[in-house]
Amino acid sequence: MLGEYRIEGRRASEIAASVERGVGEGALVPGQLLPPIRELAAVLGVNPNTVAAAYRTLRERGVIETDGRRGSRVRSAPATTARGSLRVEAPEGVRDVSEGSPDPALLPRLDEAFAAVARAYAERPTLYGEAPVDAEFARLARAAFDADGVPAGPVGVASGSLDAIERVLAAHLRPGDAVAVEDPGWGSLLDLVPALGLRPVPVAVDDEGPLPDAVARALRGGARAVIVTDRAQNPTGGCVSEERAAELRAVLAAHPDVLLIEDDHGHGIVAEPPHPLATGAGRWVFVRSVAKAYGPDLRIAAFTGDRETVDRVLGRQRLGPGWVSQLLQRTVVHLWTTGAVDPVAVSAAYGERRDGLVRALARRGIEAHGRGGMNVWVPVADETGAVSRMLAAGWAVAPGARFRMDAGPAVRLTVSRLAPADVEPLADAVAYAAGPAPARSYG
Numbered sequence: 001m002l003g004e005y006r007i008e009g010r011r012a013s014e015i016a017a018s019v020e021r022g023v024g025e026g027a028l029v030p031g032q033l034l035p036p037i038r039e040l041a042a043v044l045g046v047n048p049n050t051v052a053a054a055y056r057t058l059r060e061r062g063v064i065e066t067d068g069r070r071g072s073r074v075r076s077a078p079a080t081t082a083r084g085s086l087r088v089e090a091p092e093g094v095r096d097v098s099e100g101s102p103d104p105a106l107l108p109r110l111d112e113a114f115a116a117v118a119r120a121y122a123e124r125p126t127l128y129g130e131a132p133v134d135a136e137f138a139r140l141a142r143a144a145f146d147a148d149g150v151p152a153g154p155v156g157v158a159s160g161s162l163d164a165i166e167r168v169l170a171a172h173l174r175p176g177d178a179v180a181v182e183d184p185g186w187g188s189l190l191d192l193v194p195a196l197g198l199r200p201v202p203v204a205v206d207d208e209g210p211l212p213d214a215v216a217r218a219l220r221g222g223a224r225a226v227i228v229t230d231r232a233q234n235p236t237g238g239c240v241s242e243e244r245a246a247e248l249r250a251v252l253a254a255h256p257d258v259l260l261i262e263d264d265h266g267h268g269i270v271a272e273p274p275h276p277l278a279t280g281a282g283r284w285v286f287v288r289s290v291a292k293a294y295g296p297d298l299r300i301a302a303f304t305g306d307r308e309t310v311d312r313v314l315g316r317q318r319l320g321p322g323w324v325s326q327l328l329q330r331t332v333v334h335l336w337t338t339g340a341v342d343p344v345a346v347s348a349a350y351g352e353r354r355d356g357l358v359r360a361l362a363r364r365g366i367e368a369h370g371r372g373g374m375n376v377w378v379p380v381a382d383e384t385g386a387v388s389r390m391l392a393a394g395w396a397v398a399p400g401a402r403f404r405m406d407a408g409p410a411v412r413l414t415v416s417r418l419a420p421a422d423v424e425p426l427a428d429a430v431a432y433a434a435g436p437a438p439a440r441s442y443g
Contacts (some may be wrong), residue, residue, distance in 0.1 A: 003009045005230045007022070007034075007040060007043075007044070007236060010046055012050050012051075015044070015046075015054035016054040019034070019063065019064070020063055029074065029200050032073060033072070036071060037052050039434060055408055058072075062075060088396045089396070094394050096417075097395055097396065097414050098396045098398040101296065101414070102293070102295075102296070102377060102416050103416040106350075107295045109340075110331070110335075113334040119251070121327060121330075132322070133314075137155075137330070140336050144288075145286065145302075148273065148441040149274070149275075149276055151304075154311075157303075157324045159299040159324055160289055168303075168313055171313050173435070174197075174313075175196070175198065176198070177225070178224060179200055179227065180210075181201065182204030182228070182233065183405045184203060184205070184410070185205070185404075189227065190403070190405065201404045204328050205364070207239075208371075209228065209229075209240035209244045210228055212244070219251070224258060224259060227261070228240065229263045230266070231264050231270045231274055231372050234373070235398070236370070237369055237370030238369070242275050244275075252277060260277060260337075262285070262287065266372050267289070269347055269350055270372040271317045271372055280306075283309055287303040288303075289333075294332065295334055296417060298331065300324060331351065349355060353416070354375075355370075356420070358376060361376075361431070363427075364428075375413065375414055377400075380400075382409065383411065386411055386434050387399050389432060391434045393429040395426060397412065397413050399411060400412060411430075411434070
């Protein structure tokens, strides 16, 4: 069953460590069946309860999985692009509305900003030992946080939202810990959580954000962290309303030891104001990326939070990459201070396309969702069939499987490249592909 590898140990911790060592060395491969509890106990000369405790620890750490009478197996290593691979390649002549990229026409030009920063850099280059966060970047980011009601806290910089979230999770959690995540939710995040050895717990959402009862169940079940998208939730376009934020704060108040991570995904592209859940108590982080409003290749996210969490993240960051490029930080500062992006105009442009499509679908009896941002979420009865029929009709859409765990089948459409003349033909194609879907929550 195990080939030449011998599991060793007399205590549960030693047995678990032996299995983990075998997995790490490649001697125990993904999918490999482990000995039954009583059989291994007899070989090691220990009580079966000791082996059962070791297996339980390994399950909690995400090393193995148990399927009833079929026994326990080494878990498959999480793929770094598992959900990203669930995509439809648009052949020639097919319009691609599957990718969540912003409209290039709404992104600012970067040549002037880079040139200005390069001139200043020539006079004073960044050297080792300097503060990792540019002082002006921190000042402007903190002022924006203050204006939106985000509690006081130090400012850090990461290479995008996902980088910030990963670092915060790693700063507080251990493999096997449970994390409450939105379902449907950001596909990259749904891949990241298990890749860190953590256990994702799906939380249903609607147009106003995570459902309070679902969050409460996840926290009662032992989730040690919860991740919430404040605006333009990917893929549903949901935005946390003021009323929902108050309900969620009440739920979180009953679990003061839970880590709260907020991702302001819609910053700069959504007219809806944010309603932060953080109150300043406990462990919390609020993250803002510049990717959607200023360009995906500006890999910068500002974050704030309680002092201990921010210190942990920045301290660990110093031991790895050191800091996020000061050149990029100062480029963003230049874009902010020169008003290179008009958030009102950008949000209006996306809103016109998004709302126009949602209304056109409603006229055809199709349920669709999208309060903010550039995505529209359409529940369907047959996801694979809908994707195929859309492709035949000349449109490539994103299958909902990229974004969901327990939520029902759906497709996601990105409106960032739509022209007004595209709305009605696209709505016709969706109606043909999906057919009327019964009204339901996303969960």
